[in-house]
Amino acid sequence: MSDDKFQVIIIGAGLAGAAAAYRLAKAGREVLVVDRGKTPGAKNVTGGRLYTYALEALMPGEWADAPLEREVTREILLMTAAEDSVAIDSSFPSMKQSHTVLRGKFDTWLAEKAEEAGAVMIPGSTVDGLIIRAGKVVGIKTGDEELEADLVISAEGVNAIVAERAGLIRPVNVKDIAVGVKHVFKLSEDAINERFNTVSGKGVAMLCAGECNKGISGGAFLYTNKESISLGLVVDSQSWKNSKLPLADVAEQLKQLPALARYIEDGELIEYSAHLIPEGGFNSLPELCADGFLLTGDAAGLVVNRGFTVRGMDYAILSGIAAAETANEAIEAGDYSKGFLKRYENKLEQTVLKDLKTSRNSHDYIAHSRHLFTTYPTIAAGVMKNLYSVDGNPAKLARGMCKQAISGKLPYFDVLKDILKGGRSL
Numbered sequence: 001m002s003d004d005k006f007q008v009i010i011i012g013a014g015l016a017g018a019a020a021a022y023r024l025a026k027a028g029r030e031v032l033v034v035d036r037g038k039t040p041g042a043k044n045v046t047g048g049r050l051y052t053y054a055l056e057a058l059m060p061g062e063w064a065d066a067p068l069e070r071e072v073t074r075e076i077l078l079m080t081a082a083e084d085s086v087a088i089d090s091s092f093p094s095m096k097q098s099h100t101v102l103r104g105k106f107d108t109w110l111a112e113k114a115e116e117a118g119a120v121m122i123p124g125s126t127v128d129g130l131i132i133r134a135g136k137v138v139g140i141k142t143g144d145e146e147l148e149a150d151l152v153i154s155a156e157g158v159n160a161i162v163a164e165r166a167g168l169i170r171p172v173n174v175k176d177i178a179v180g181v182k183h184v185f186k187l188s189e190d191a192i193n194e195r196f197n198t199v200s201g202k203g204v205a206m207l208c209a210g211e212c213n214k215g216i217s218g219g220a221f222l223y224t225n226k227e228s229i230s231l232g233l234v235v236d237s238q239s240w241k242n243s244k245l246p247l248a249d250v251a252e253q254l255k256q257l258p259a260l261a262r263y264i265e266d267g268e269l270i271e272y273s274a275h276l277i278p279e280g281g282f283n284s285l286p287e288l289c290a291d292g293f294l295l296t297g298d299a300a301g302l303v304v305n306r307g308f309t310v311r312g313m314d315y316a317i318l319s320g321i322a323a324a325e326t327a328n329e330a331i332e333a334g335d336y337s338k339g340f341l342k343r344y345e346n347k348l349e350q351t352v353l354k355d356l357k358t359s360r361n362s363h364d365y366i367a368h369s370r371h372l373f374t375t376y377p378t379i380a381a382g383v384m385k386n387l388y389s390v391d392g393n394p395a396k397l398a399r400g401m402c403k404q405a406i407s408g409k410l411p412y413f414d415v416l417k418d419i420l421k422g423g424r425s426l
């Protein structure tokens with residue numbers, strides 16, 4: 001390696017960037033990672049639940065020391081009205097597939113793994129642009145410095161300004177973006193175990209719709225960590241814009257919603273963050289490679305929100321792996337042309353892109369099904385309230401009570417349409 005040239009430079013030490021760096025360093029490549037955060041993960045946000053099959057794919061059998069918070073063994077779908085709520089509470093004690101994570105800790109750990117493997121990390125430095133010669137990306141610009149590489153991987157997250165400035169991707173379209181807001185509340189491990197009827201090491205993932213998002217398309221989430229609770233919202237940006245509601249107010253009211261407030265009572269707010277999420281999915285994917293250049297993770301729009309699951313972290317890791325494998329093959333072949341790098345897309349087609357294709361209509365469905373986030377949760381709470389109401393008046397048949405809760409709130413044709421469209425989209 002010459003003093004100022006690397007085989008691969010990676011922009012961003014989030015999950016996609018650190019995963020690619022780890023794999024490349026393990027393969028003995030000269031790889032540099034530049035991240036604008038003071039420490040990796042410092043500015044990164046997730047809900048967050050990580051599906052750990054992706055970690056196993058990255059470092060088989062080598063992630064026992066990963067700073068995972070709690071294994072998710074209970075899934076709650078919560079439908080909220082102003083005061084009332086209905087929950088579908090499912091327990092899967094033997095399902096060992098996902099853990100909650102806090103990105104500050106997790107990203108630092110993953111970046112350290114990449115460094116231990118031999119990657120060079122430069123934190124606290126922002127990449128301002130790309131060096132492009134004869135149409136090929138040959139390096140990066142950071143401040144006054146220029147650093148060259150055979151290949152540059154963008155893992156810069158959702159707002160991929162570097163790739164955009166170089167004309168390699170289009171600016172993000174507001175219709176393809178969701179906005180996330182997240183609070184983290186500190187609570188003792190015992191308090192969390194007691195409130196969620198769980199034991200240390202095991203935890204809960206809760207996704208909520210209804211009053212929690214004040215009629216904006218999207219939903220709220222709650223995840224239990226070891227000694228904290230993550231509570232937040234993810235809303236469709238267009239629907240939020242149309243609502244004209246300040247998101248900070250919606251997030252504030254979320255904390256006061258009776259169905260959620262009891263879980264965070266007496267918790268100390270230790271973190272507040274907001275972040276964009278690329279939810280346009282398969283229909284809005286950019287070109288994933290150019291001469292000397294690959295695009296990974298959120299920068300490539302590799303996220304799927306199906307309402308009951310949100311996945312971006314596992315896809316970021318898988319795309320990091322695929323980018324590293326492609327870079328390795330390109331180094332061996334000495335070919336960094338777009339034609340050669342197309343094999344990155346072929347690799348992703350077996351995994352991430354397959355899922356994005358399957359869920360290609362989920363964003364559109366979630367963003368435009370107004371009843372899903374307003375009417376249905378209110379009706380669900382109303383139906384259950386009627387069924388459980390005993391007030392001394394003559395008893396009614398359940399059928400009549402359901403009809404009373406639904407009456408006038410929803411044209412049956414809309415329900416049918418939602419069921420059919422939902423079945424095809426989610």
Ligand SMILES: Cc1cc2nc3c(=O)[nH]c(=O)nc-3n(C[C@H](O)[C@H](O)[C@H](O)COP(=O)(O)OP(=O)(O)OC[C@H]3O[C@@H](n4cnc5c(N)ncnc54)[C@H](O)[C@@H]3O)c2cc1C
Nearest residue numbers: 012014015016036046047048049127157180297298312313
């Ligand atoms: C509120 C919310 C909830 C979510 N919930 C979940 C969930 O539960 N499960 C799930 O799987 N996914 C979830 N996601 C999505 C998931 O967090 C992302 O898909 C994932 O973090 C993407 O990883 P990444 O490495 O591509 O990008 P990021 O994690 O955003 O990393 C990008 C990195 O690039 C660096 N960077 C950016 N620009 C530059 C530059 N110019 N120079 C140098 N460095 C730069 C940043 O500092 C950062 O470290 C959620 C997202 C949000 C916002």
